[in-house]
Amino acid sequence: MTGSSLSDILFQSIQSDLNEVDCVVIFLWLGGSLSQNFHPNTQGQAIVANAIIAALVDDLGYTVTPFGNREIVEDLVGLDYDQIFHDWAAGYPLTDDSLTGDDDRDGLSNLLEFTFDLDPTQPDSPTRLEPSLVGGFFEFTYTPRADHLGYVTIHPQSSTDAKSWDDIDVSNITENPNGSYTARIAASEPGVFGRLEISVTE
Numbered sequence: 001m002t003g004s005s006l007s008d009i010l011f012q013s014i015q016s017d018l019n020e021v022d023c024v025v026i027f028l029w030l031g032g033s034l035s036q037n038f039h040p041n042t043q044g045q046a047i048v049a050n051a052i053i054a055a056l057v058d059d060l061g062y063t064v065t066p067f068g069n070r071e072i073v074e075d076l077v078g079l080d081y082d083q084i085f086h087d088w089a090a091g092y093p094l095t096d097d098s099l100t101g102d103d104d105r106d107g108l109s110n111l112l113e114f115t116f117d118l119d120p121t122q123p124d125s126p127t128r129l130e131p132s133l134v135g136g137f138f139e140f141t142y143t144p145r146a147d148h149l150g151y152v153t154i155h156p157q158s159s160t161d162a163k164s165w166d167d168i169d170v171s172n173i174t175e176n177p178n179g180s181y182t183a184r185i186a187a188s189e190p191g192v193f194g195r196l197e198i199s200v201t202e
């Protein structure tokens with residue numbers, strides 16, 4: 001880039017109208033001539049682009065969709081986003097090595113076995129959240145495998161009817177020193193339900 005600094009270009013872009021800004025930001029960072037010195041096809045550049053997009057959305061109210069994790073890894077970096085799961089599954093003689101496979105028929109999908117560091121070939125007791133009542137809150141503790149947490153997202157949820165579920169607020173989720181997590185649900189009549197929703201982080 002010569003003649004203009006990046007901040008100058010962004011500043012000028014922000015003075016433009018919405019559509020121009022959308023186009024200029026993507027063009028600038030992800031493959032246009034102005035980005036040639038920025039090695040655009042890297043995960044780092046995508047993350048920087050996301051930071052810029054987030055600023056435009058948060059501060060200026062623009063409608064721009066950030067890159068998803070899978071989009072960054074597969075489309076921009078050219079790697080298999082699911083590689084960490086495939087590597088884990090390859091360590092076992094699985095007939096069905098998909099996320100939903102359950103070779104040992106213990107009711108826990110391979111994704112759950114992966115998340116909680118279980119053996120997908122040995123039946124485990126389906127993990128039950130055993131709550132305790134502490135100060136007007138039901139608490140339950142779970143222990144995911146730490147190095148698998150980037151690939152999976154765990155949402156502790158609560159419900160009053162076991163049909164409609166809400167994410168438990170982060171203020172009621174504590175990471176413990178041993179790597180476990182404790183979620184709390186305010187006790188109420190006639191009762192409450194708790195569960196963990198596990199999904200691949202996209």
Ligand SMILES: [Ca+2]
Pocket residue numbers: 101102103104105106107108109110113120
């Ligand atoms: Ca299983």
Ligand SMILES: [Ca+2]
Pocket residue numbers: 104106108113118119120121122123124
């Ligand atoms: Ca198992």
